[in-house]
Amino acid sequence: MAGLARGRLAEERKQWRKDHPPGFVAKPRTKADGSTDLMIWDCKVPGREGTDWEGGLFPVTIVFSEGYPNQAPACYLPQGFFHPNVFENGQICLSLINDDPDLGGAWRPAVTNKQILQGIQELLDDPYTRSPAQRLATELHAADPEAYRRHVRAMVARYPADREGAA
Template sequence: MSRARERLTEERKSFRRDKPFGFVAKPEQRADGSTNMMLWKCLVPGKENTAWQGGSYPVTIRFTEDYPAVPPQCSLPPGFLHPNVYPEGNICLSILNPDGWRPSITLKQMLLGIQELLDDPNNGDAAQNEAYELYEYNKTKYRLKVRQQALRYPPPQ
């Protein structure tokens, strides 16, 4: 087993033991029933008392064999409205960038960081123009669009 897969196996065990409320993180199940440890399907709940509350946002995490030396790629669905999410869905978050990445960062920390970023974007490092302009110049309209987006991603039943 590669170092990346060993680490991801440990991450999976750790996440199961100490899972934050409302979060989901599971490796992909292939059609043949095997587990793909290099591709994870996750759900990040919106924080209470924010415009994001009530949504359960699908995050895909792609790991490479270089993990944990190299950060994984984390993404939301294409077209996701957020200043730090590129139009194709890639998330721009300092702890996930090569310059800010540390091999000690855990899956739980990544997901909590994404949850924090939802309501506290870094508009100085915008990845999409529409969300940047709304957040910067019309927060009321931005929050309304976020609420509409939250309705498209209801929590699992």
């Protein structure tokens, strides 16, 4: 099965190089010895234009298991990232990358890294608050939209796109 996961990821890497959304970054991590680790990808997701997230470029780590593509990868924003669907450890709660149908999982082996990253971009501005991972962010989103926006803008300031040379 390990061969299946690595083969699929090598193909996704080729496809990404040919065609990826503007402003997004996704590449397998480089190991200390200089070799490529296809099982961990370091990515950047831009905030969508016209939203409070615009101007940010948010680091996402995707961790694949040997069971990929039959098992969904785990996706992480930085620890402590402010968002209703991000756990304290940074793990992203998104149905697209949840492979437990009893918990509303929508994972399918045909889902690509490109779709995952675009789903995360969409989730930033359109949180699913009926299944919160972070109490404060969820409460502010519902009860105090202006305070929520201030927290979002703080995330943008912490991870500005211009710092990375991308928009």
